[in-house]
Amino acid sequence: MSDALNTTTPQRSEFLQELRRAATVLPEGRALGVIVFDLRRLLRTNEVYGDAVGDHLFQAVGERLHKLREGKGPVFCVGDGRFAITVQAVSAAILQLAAQQMLKMLEQPLDIDSHRLSVHLTCGGASYPAHTSKPETLLNCAEQALSGAKYLRVRYMDYSDMPESHRLGDWNIEKEVIQAIEQNSLELYFQPKIHIPSQTVAGAEALLRWRSPTRGYVSPELFIPYIENAGLSYELQKWVLNTALRLGRDWLDRYPDFALAVNISPEFVSNPELSNLVLGALGIWDAEPENLVLELTETVLLWERNRSIDNLESLRVTGVSVAIDDFGTGYSSLEYFKDLPANQLKIDKAFVFRMLDHPADGDMVGLMIRLAHIFGMQVVAEGVEDAASLHRLAAMGCEQAQGYYFCKPIPRDAFTEWMHAFDPAQYFR
Numbered sequence: 001m002s003d004a005l006n007t008t009t010p011q012r013s014e015f016l017q018e019l020r021r022a023a024t025v026l027p028e029g030r031a032l033g034v035i036v037f038d039l040r041r042l043l044r045t046n047e048v049y050g051d052a053v054g055d056h057l058f059q060a061v062g063e064r065l066h067k068l069r070e071g072k073g074p075v076f077c078v079g080d081g082r083f084a085i086t087v088q089a090v091s092a093a094i095l096q097l098a099a100q101q102m103l104k105m106l107e108q109p110l111d112i113d114s115h116r117l118s119v120h121l122t123c124g125g126a127s128y129p130a131h132t133s134k135p136e137t138l139l140n141c142a143e144q145a146l147s148g149a150k151y152l153r154v155r156y157m158d159y160s161d162m163p164e165s166h167r168l169g170d171w172n173i174e175k176e177v178i179q180a181i182e183q184n185s186l187e188l189y190f191q192p193k194i195h196i197p198s199q200t201v202a203g204a205e206a207l208l209r210w211r212s213p214t215r216g217y218v219s220p221e222l223f224i225p226y227i228e229n230a231g232l233s234y235e236l237q238k239w240v241l242n243t244a245l246r247l248g249r250d251w252l253d254r255y256p257d258f259a260l261a262v263n264i265s266p267e268f269v270s271n272p273e274l275s276n277l278v279l280g281a282l283g284i285w286d287a288e289p290e291n292l293v294l295e296l297t298e299t300v301l302l303w304e305r306n307r308s309i310d311n312l313e314s315l316r317v318t319g320v321s322v323a324i325d326d327f328g329t330g331y332s333s334l335e336y337f338k339d340l341p342a343n344q345l346k347i348d349k350a351f352v353f354r355m356l357d358h359p360a361d362g363d364m365v366g367l368m369i370r371l372a373h374i375f376g377m378q379v380v381a382e383g384v385e386d387a388a389s390l391h392r393l394a395a396m397g398c399e400q401a402q403g404y405y406f407c408k409p410i411p412r413d414a415f416t417e418w419m420h421a422f423d424p425a426q427y428f429r
Ligand code: C2E
Pocket: 191, 206, 207, 208, 219, 220, 221, 224, 240, 262, 263, 264, 265, 295, 325, 326, 349, 382, 383, 384, 385, 402, 403, 404, 405, 409
């Protein structure tokens, strides 16, 4: 084990070794804690100041942490923008205290290449034996807590404070989900998108589903990051695109304007293979570019912005549509908004849920619709769960609605049946 800081290559396996070692020398009755630090907006820094400044920032934050930990234990780089350390702690409260003290020191601004940069970190913490019986899975637990912290927008989260739905314990999810890809046991479900003015089915969004043999249904938001961490983004994307087009083929024959939407991971949008993959899949399944919508969140612009924009632009000229997903929850700066070649804006369901009870959210929805129209985009509201929301959206000029009010995501055959039985009068009362 080396005590020197290395930020050029992730040292996950070295960190796992360190966890095993630390657990074997752990005094009776003591807990072993892990804290993961994630440098927020590192990608944004890379975009604005260049990759070299981003690299220096990451290195400088690592060195600060390294100094703080002098004599207490090594610092490991466990991913892009991410460090992990072990702490001999007695309780979650002490682990949190340790993290907060370090955050105070780490978050002082840094001068890098004549730029004064602010430092923002998000942390997750977990302990052995409280949260897992296997020390080598502590990093997973702390990373789950980190994603919980990001989800709830707090700076630190302990594993025990995570929402139940986000907890996976010491389950080796990575191994199982990779097996699921290899054994072709992932599934795609479909949820309708309804065109409000014509009261017709505009298309469907394809959503990944995975039933783990040991844990049952697992949310795509939880398992997709493991596939991506394992370097299988390309395989996943290819599978999703081809499966959506294969399963949706019959609908395109019957309804030539039907739009099939697939989600694309933000990191994948800058991939030089994106165009080939999309156009190749359209060719294989004999579908028109106009039948395909790529849904991506606005964070796409944090990843190699120019390359992502070029990739999307070159697809859009072929006729493929681009939708900005979960709008309103991310970094949305107007400048970014203007540059993203998109034809559809999907308002995040959080706004739609609260729209009727909270006037401010209703106003926000109205504003987003007007904004989208100014930029020539159509608007899709996600999370429409009742008739009242639908009516309000219709009055505000929203073009499409998607949500449980119409239908939950369901398998292909069920979707076909649902579509054939679709009676607008049932919903547009
Ligand atoms: P998303 O693309 O924003 O998908 C919409 C999510 O909202 C879906 O959750 C859907 O089931 C849920 N939803 C739709 N209508 C309602 C409603 O009326 N009420 C409520 N409470 N929820 C509603 P799901 O299927 O769990 O997917 C979550 C996220 O996982 C997706 O968010 C998307 O970001 C990601 N995802 C799913 N499939 C894929 C995929 O094939 N590739 C990638 N990269 N990401 C995917």
